Amino acid sequence: SSELTQDPAVSVALGQTVRITCQGDSLRTYPANWSQQKPGQPPVLVIYYNDKRPSGTPYRFSGSTSGNTASLTITGAQAEDEADYYCDSRDSSGHLWLFGGGTRLTVL
Amino acid sequence: DVQLLQSGAEVKKPGESLKISCKTSGYNFPDLWIAWVRQVPGKGLEWMAMIYPGDSDTRYSPSLQGHITVSVDKSTSTAYLEWKSLKASDTAMYYCTRGTGYYFDDWGQGTLVSVSS
Numbered sequence: 186s187s188e189l190t191q192d193p194a195v196s197v198a199l200g201q202t203v204r205i206t207c208q209g210d211s212l213r214t215y216p217a218n219w220s221q222q223k224p225g226q227p228p229v230l231v232i233y234y235n236d237k238r239p240s241g242t243p244y245r246f247s248g249s250t251s252g253n254t255a256s257l258t259i260t261g262a263q264a265e266d267e268a269d270y271y272c273d274s275r276d277s278s279g280h281l282w283l284f285g286g287g288t289r290l291t292v293l
Numbered sequence: 294d295v296q297l298l299q300s301g302a303e304v305k306k307p308g309e310s311l312k313i314s315c316k317t318s319g320y321n322f323p324d325l326w327i328a329w330v331r332q333v334p335g336k337g338l339e340w341m342a343m344i345y346p347g348d349s350d351t352r353y354s355p356s357l358q359g360h361i362t363v364s365v366d367k368s369t370s371t372a373y374l375e376w377k378s379l380k381a382s383d384t385a386m387y388y389c390t391r392g393t394g395y396y397f398d399d400w401g402q403g404t405l406v407s408v409s410s
Contacts, residue, residue, distance in 0.1 A: 218396040220338075227388055227403055228338065233396035271338050273397070281352055282328065287337040 189272055189285035196291040197262045205257045205288045207272030215275040217255030219248060222269045222287075231270075232257060259290075267292045295319035297389050297401035304407045305379050312375040313404045315389030322370035323347035326392040329363060329374045332403075333385045343392070344372065379408045 189209040197203035207217055216235045220228035230239055232248035235255060245260045255274075259266055272285040300314040315327065328343035342353045346365040353361070362375045372389055387404045390397040 216395055220397075222338075227400040228390075229400070230396065230398050233398065239398065269337075273338075273340070275395075281354065282340040282343065284330070284338040284340055 191285040299401040327372040
């Protein structure tokens, strides 16, 4: 497959749990990463290699994968988590790269 | 500290050429990939190309192959993204980011390119 598919928008109540998903055939072979982007800023890596947290990523962020779907879960969403979230991975050939279309998270 | 410092905003006309830069520091430049990512205002991230400075292995998005060129100068730890002939549709924010081959962990601040007649 030559694409990664994300839901365009998701909302969550403050303090609740939200899952953002990313689907693509290449995810059966290659790990997924997740980046957070706030308005006017470059993206920031929050999860890499499916489920690894860079230093600085809050523990409420976690990642998982199953089959062709990767997930980013925020447990106890905070107001500052409101942002766009992008998944990325190699494409099915392994030679090129893909970004998902992005999911806008609104914290209510 | 790892830093990727990008060149400043550009305003160009269609058909003009442009080369923007990404100067890196804080790590061994030849050891990690540099990718270029485009973001049209209000839209998502789009992977454009990446280059491995160690051996200049270069990969391009099929949709942009032939329209852009990526290169590096190992002596200054700097990566470049170049257009020979800009189009209005090239108007976007451009980010450089460094990667291991499996993920991109540090990003430049972005270079805004505006192309208009």
